[in-house]
Amino acid sequence: xxxxxxxxxxxxxxxxxxxxxxxxxxxxxxxxxxxxxxxxxxxxxxxxxxxxxxxxxxxxxxxxxxxxxxxxxxxxxxxxxxxxxxxxxxxxxxxxxxxxxxxxxxxxxxxxxxxxxxxxxxxxxxxxxxxxxxxxxxxxxxxxxxxxxxxxxxxxxxxxxxxxxxxxxxxxxxxxxxxxxxxxxxxxxxxxxxxxxxxxxxx
Amino acid sequence: xxxxxxxxxxxxxxxxxxxxxxxxxxxxxxxxxxxxxxxxxxxxxxxxxxxxxxxxxxxxxxxxxxxxxxxxxxxxxxxxxxxxxxxxxxxxxxxxxxxxxxxxxxxxxxxxxxxxxxxxxxxxxxxxxxxxxxxxxxxxxxxxxxxxxxxxxxxxxxxxxxxxxxxxxxxxxxxxxxxxxxxxxxxxxxxxxxxxxxxxxxx
DNA sequence: CTATAAATTGTCCCATGGGTCAATTCTTGA
DNA sequence: TCAAGAATTGACCCATGGGACAATTTATAG
Numbered sequence: 001x002x003x004x005x006x007x008x009x010x011x012x013x014x015x016x017x018x019x020x021x022x023x024x025x026x027x028x029x030x031x032x033x034x035x036x037x038x039x040x041x042x043x044x045x046x047x048x049x050x051x052x053x054x055x056x057x058x059x060x061x062x063x064x065x066x067x068x069x070x071x072x073x074x075x076x077x078x079x080x081x082x083x084x085x086x087x088x089x090x091x092x093x094x095x096x097x098x099x100x101x102x103x104x105x106x107x108x109x110x111x112x113x114x115x116x117x118x119x120x121x122x123x124x125x126x127x128x129x130x131x132x133x134x135x136x137x138x139x140x141x142x143x144x145x146x147x148x149x150x151x152x153x154x155x156x157x158x159x160x161x162x163x164x165x166x167x168x169x170x171x172x173x174x175x176x177x178x179x180x181x182x183x184x185x186x187x188x189x190x191x192x193x194x195x196x197x198x199x200x201x202x203x
Numbered sequence: 204x205x206x207x208x209x210x211x212x213x214x215x216x217x218x219x220x221x222x223x224x225x226x227x228x229x230x231x232x233x234x235x236x237x238x239x240x241x242x243x244x245x246x247x248x249x250x251x252x253x254x255x256x257x258x259x260x261x262x263x264x265x266x267x268x269x270x271x272x273x274x275x276x277x278x279x280x281x282x283x284x285x286x287x288x289x290x291x292x293x294x295x296x297x298x299x300x301x302x303x304x305x306x307x308x309x310x311x312x313x314x315x316x317x318x319x320x321x322x323x324x325x326x327x328x329x330x331x332x333x334x335x336x337x338x339x340x341x342x343x344x345x346x347x348x349x350x351x352x353x354x355x356x357x358x359x360x361x362x363x364x365x366x367x368x369x370x371x372x373x374x375x376x377x378x379x380x381x382x383x384x385x386x387x388x389x390x391x392x393x394x395x396x397x398x399x400x401x402x403x404x405x406x
Numbered sequence: 407c408t409a410t411a412a413a414t415t416g417t418c419c420c421a422t423g424g425g426t427c428a429a430t431t432c433t434t435g436a
Numbered sequence: 437t438c439a440a441g442a443a444t445t446g447a448c449c450c451a452t453g454g455g456a457c458a459a460t461t462t463a464t465a466g
Contacts, residue, residue: 157364
């Protein structure tokens with residue numbers, strides 16, 4: 001039966017088209033017709049494969065999430081040491097094809113709708129849980145549990161922050177700088193965790 | 204002439220109503236009628252005071268920005284030492300009345316539109332520039348310029364990241380934890396800047 | 407080859423929402 | 437007190453967009 005084949009292909013095309021439209025138009029300007037046009041199809045076909053607009057964009061987010069997940073997984077497979085696992089997560093989140101202003105725009109738009117869409121919220125939760133878990137797989141061996149979790153939290157927030165920055169200002173942060181800053185924070189916190197506390201420096 | 208008075212009052216009410224609607228409805232669901240309803244007025248009055256929808260939300264963002272700015276400024280006035288200036292910025296950005304899920308939702312929605320609205324982009328640029336400048340006013344005395352700028356960048360990204368987190372999951376991060384994590388990063392980086400480099404720890 | 411089912415299209419419907427405008431109510435200054 | 441002008445309203449217009457659907461084309465299986 002080719003049925004499953006064609007429908008799977010078409011659905012994927014439409015998910016990607018939806019994400020592409022999100023990149024250029026944002027959530028407010030993303031219409032079914034634009035998605036159809038982006039996919040080279042008619043509006044009818046979009047609603048043939050997806051119950052409604054909401055479902056379409058939920059799948060668009062799933063698709064984007066899958067890309068991000070696979071990118072990081074690929075790097076994790078190469079990693080041998082705990083530190084390399086951490087670097088894999090960081091580097092993966094800033095891969096050139098992901099860390100693009102337009103991609104950040106799309107994510108921003110999706111995130112902005114999270115509070116009003118249970119499905120989107122779920123996906124977002126998964127993303128953060130996975131990122132934390134991936135980081136912990138390396139951090140566990142480099143710091144006590146409590147510290148490791150703290151570092152994981154900070155790193156995820158930092159990554160989100162840099163993504164937001166790139167979305168808000170295309171030239172505000174470079175991929176290389178973002179990576180180096182995140183890694184520097186990891187290093188600094190690991191060092192701080194390693195040595196005895198001396199109180200805060202400065203006057 | 205009361206003209207200026209009434210119109211100023213009304214405009215402020217509408218700006219705030221617009222921001223309130225953004226909190227609950229997001230950018231996609233924010234309509235002029237809802238803003239009017241939130242302000243206890245008719246749709247006509249909204250367009251009487253603002254040329255169009257876009258202008259209204261630009262002013263809503265300005266209003267929110269002003270609140271944020273004044274909150275931080277108030278704390279900066281109390282600060283005596285450089286470290287207190289840094290803490291003022293951090294604490295100010297996490298004040299209870301600002302660091303609320305609904306407020307984060309509204310900001311997220313606004314940020315999501317930044318790429319498609321020059322005025323919003325401008326405001327966003329101002330916000331980041333101010334935050335950086337405020338941080339630098341304290342950091343300048345605690346670390347060499349280069350390091351200080353690096354820390355400012357990381358802190359702004361971290362703050363953004365935590366705001367995003369709160370917007371995405373109302374219970375994902377507490378105000379106290381966010382503050383303590385950001386300050387810990389500042390401390391760790393200042394310590395790292397202070398002492399000689401020893402290479403990255405770990406295997 | 408043909409019947410069945412899926413793919414695809416274009417049309418239609420209608421609710422929504424931005425924006426205009428004339429009409430009405432309120433203020434205010436003389 | 438009363439006119440001028442501002443504040444405010446509600447009705448109206450119309451473009452847009454989500455969604456339903458019947459009609460048509462295309463693929464597939466027997």
